[in-house]
Amino acid sequence: MCARTRTAEEGQGRGRGLGQGLRERHKAERRGRILDAARELLRAEPDSVLGTERIAERAQVAPATVYNLIGPRDKIWEALAAGFTDELERRLTLLGTGDPRDVVASTVQLFVDDPVVSRRMVREWEQSGLVLDRSPLTQLRRALADARERGVLRADADTDALASVVGTACVGALHQWVAGRIDDERFLARVLLALDVALAAAAADPHRDRLLTPLRSRGSA
Incomplete structure (x- = not known):
């Protein structure tokens, strides 16, 4: 493998790593917002049902995001x-x-x-x-x-x-x-x-x- 090809592939690998790292940070940020939203809802209405849609609305994410990042x-x-x-x-x-x-x-x-x-x-x-x-x-x-x-x-x-x-x-x-x-x-x-x-x-x-x-x-x- 020539040096130019190897350098290009290494650059692509670093790019993929940076991209994956950024995606993971975005996922962690959305997950944090979801849990913060759940806590805020509980403090506002201690006996309320903690539904996925209410959490999603409070966290400003899609309900599917709540399910994908947290679960039921x-x-x-x-x-x-x-x-x-x-x-x-x-x-x-x-x-x-x-x-x-x-x-x-x-x-x-x-x-x-x-x-x-x-x-x-x-x-x-x-x-x-x-x-x-x-x-x-x-x-x-x-x-x-x-x-x-x-x-x-x-x-x-x-x-x-x-x-x-x-x-x-x-x-x-x-x-x-x-x-x-x-x-x-x-x-x-x-x-x-x-x-x-x-x-x-x-x-x-x-x-x-x-x-x-x-x-x-x-x-x-």
Whole structure:
């Protein structure tokens, strides 16, 4: 192959790559507009039916675009949940902390910052129990493992199991909050209580009194 032909083909390849990249950016932009439109509709009319045509009109796209980029209605809730976990990961990354309490407190704060959307998402999405699986559990496992490495938790502590127990408690508290059984403050208190119990149970001897202090100073949440 001559140099001129090879150069031309390389140029065409770069052009195709740029074109594909631009198309992907346009798709991501339209997808973002669609999800923003869904959130805006929910905030304006919390109990309304979230139909494809209403979302499309609000996002200024065709109904077929909503279906192609997101899917049917049940996929809209799934996409909103994915957006929620993306935002949580972004916040935790910016926070840059290895403190397990910061991880769970940031999680609760994200829910209560947008209560209408959060509650509808959890109520409507059939797999809402998975909303905390990707995040914050990844960060919580990492923070607990770091605490074990620093000697705060016992060397034999199963930090993955601890994170799973705390995550289960978080999901339970989340559903109580969604149902209106507990308010924002009690939501946070119950999540932190579950974490404090897990930390105290796995505490290394030099840190046991410190990790027991929150439990001793707090009544039942």
